[in-house]
Amino acid sequence: MTPSSTSNTAQLRQNVRHLGEILGQVIQSQGDAGLFEAVEAIRLQSKQSRDDDDQEALRALLTQLNEKQILDVARAFSHFLNLANIAEQHHTLADYSQSLFSATASLESAFQQLLKDHEHNRLNTVLKNLSIDLVLTAHPTEITRRTLIHKHGEINDCLTRLEILNDKAAASSKDHSRLKELISQIWHTEEFRSDRPTPIDEARWAFAVIENSLWDAVPQFLRVVDDICERYALPIPPPNWSPIRISSWIGGDRDGNPNVTAKVTREVLLLAQWQACTLLENDIATLYEELSVTTASTTLEEATEGALEPYRFLLKPLRDRLQGQRLNIEKALNDQSLAPVPLTLSEIVDPLEACYESLQAVNLDVLARGYLLDTLRRVHCFGPYLIQLDIRQESARHTQAIAELTEALALGDYRDWNEGQRCDWLRGELDNPRPLIPAGWKPTPETQEVIDTFLVIAETPQSALGSYVISMAAEASDVLAVQVLLKATGCTTNMLVAPLFETLDDLESAPRVVEELLSDNAYRDRCDHQIMVMIGYSDSAKDAGMLAAGWAQYRAQESLLSVCKKFAVKLQLFHGRGGSIGRGGAPAHDALLSQPPGSLENGLRVTEQGEMIRTKLGLTPLAVNTLGRYASAILQANLTPPPEPAGEWRVLMNRLAQHSCEDYRRWVRDEPNFVPYFRQATPEQELASLPLGSRPTRRRSDGGIASLRAIPWIFAWSQNRLMLPAWLGAGSALARAAADGHEVVLKSMAREWPFFWCSTVYVGDGVREIGSHHCRALRPLTG
């Protein structure tokens, strides 16, 4: 989808200019004429310098600034860029862009396309199985302060209202002065928090995104699906159809973040319940107000003992129950007292469904399918726990915990055992009915923390939790160790334990590891014949370069699918993608269609992090559009899968991956000066001072590329504009292949194979849904 294909980029340009002018006025009205003139002079010179391709004059101008002016000029330009971003975001939401970006447009185009080649029944089956699980993470890539994000959202609202008016009315509209007010507030607000957020702060932000955007976006998106189904004569999905799931890592992901403790996880789980109660209480209160209706089905009449207002009769105790629960949670949070027993889903759903069925039975569809339907759908999506919290911990921490146990049991040091010995012992323990943890065991504080986390899992209802993710997983014993710890601490052992494979070597051995696990009958039974495997995009790209990592991710998924098929086990792939290309990001639609055939059959589970939460889900209409894009791409991928790579493509891809990995590592690993160069040429060291997230930027503090998190690695290269993670290794491999006579095949791969297009030759900026016209196979839906 190219914004340029609409004539309304004129409106976009006008909005960018308009917001920029207001910022200029705000600066001027501070009486700082000097600053305004300096900013203008620099802007004009920057334009000139770009046209002349010579930055000397611009540099000369900037060197004249004193310290205070440097700060002010930097702030002015920085805010201008934020305003331009708001205008662009607004462009995708504006009425005139509906035919390009809206969920209706995405789904409509998918339905049209798919119904050409497939029966209605087939589309309906695939639609019914649709599953999108968005996992919010606290990864520290969001640089914009919450208070500024809120003001940015308000600016978007003003632009929406102003565009409806003609120029004359717009000039005198109160939204015009409101824009000035907002931009003035922004100019006088500190850009940064003065301190690092705690994991609890981060969890509150995520819950605010749910409250402000997703709470409405989920039922709105489902209404879009209802409408499309009606229009294309497909059955309308029932009220309990719940294809969207919201999960979270915030307060559960302790990998490399010592600030996330068992205590924090417990508090976050309780906060999530509090948020769910609060939101549901409001919804039920509204329904109670509205459903004063007296006409009801016989079933409901009987169930409500002939009450005059049977709906209110059902809703009032529900509202009171939610309110009571909320107050009890508040008390538990305030005085650290015992948390109340959580509500169950059926406690909330049952009365609502009774209302729904009765209203349908007495032909009051208009009431059944109004606010009540939205509420029912929210309850099914968010339930009493709001989100499903994943737990993530590094594999080495489990190994250490098990080793401390085997030593306490006088069995020797687990760490000295080979993989076979480890697995044998762990499998034996999983079958062993006696308790594993000896009374009075005194583990190290690190292991106590690991055990305490398992104890939180044990006390938490299963539906409040997602999966247990093991980072840096390499062997079957890494998974079995977690299952043993689950069993030893009294948790249910069928919790999904998801190994995260995130280096090139680990991705390559992932299918073997999973095969080792699944070939054990007991394992398959324990996990209810399903397994979740997480693919790490950013760390593998940092390890091997983007091209080799992309191919390794692709092949790992292919092989995992075939291993799981062999054992008739349902595979849920979990994609740990970031927003930028070096972290596996690409326009959502193209990225999904570039996955191996079959990889979306059990739905999509993907991380959404940092600034991507803001840009994809931060406002209700943005979130609805994002869900529409995901849904249409999944339907398309499942009904009309992308081509499987033919022999020739595969051979060449293997070769490209090998060469690019060698080339990439020759620079990054073998060149002794590389790390010192990286530290000098980019602001990597200085990034650590930004109070972005609760997690430290390094895994360990001993330096070296391997110890550095993928996020600052990419962040730093995007600052000095070398953008190294987005290309290093790939181009030289392509050039070699072309020089060796493979040019024709390369060209056909770029034209026909979405994976190759997306992972290798994608040339957009990773933000806009642009450019896919280069790849024929991606064209049908993107126009």
Place this chain on the structure above:
Amino acid sequence: MVFAKSDLTIAELYDHLLVSPELADLGAALRQQLSNDRAALLAILETGSELERDNWGRESINLRDIYTAPLNLLQAELLRRQRANPEEATERALMVTIAGVAAGMRNTG
């Protein structure tokens, strides 16, 4: 491969201001590699410029460049000062340029 947001002139300036002479060759070699890679990719895509068919994409990047370039230039200079003589005011301005460039790039990590 995302070249749209790379800028060799700016990368070179960072090296010039921040990188010690014995490491300068490494930076120059990486920039040369980027130029070569870009040419290799464009030959396969059979197109002159990555974004040539996407007018707003191009326009948007051009527009941002006007604002991002001064921020990059200031950042390189502020990094130099901060490393020579750390001061709170310099650090504050540096952080603003980092946030600003991130806004220009539209994503961070």
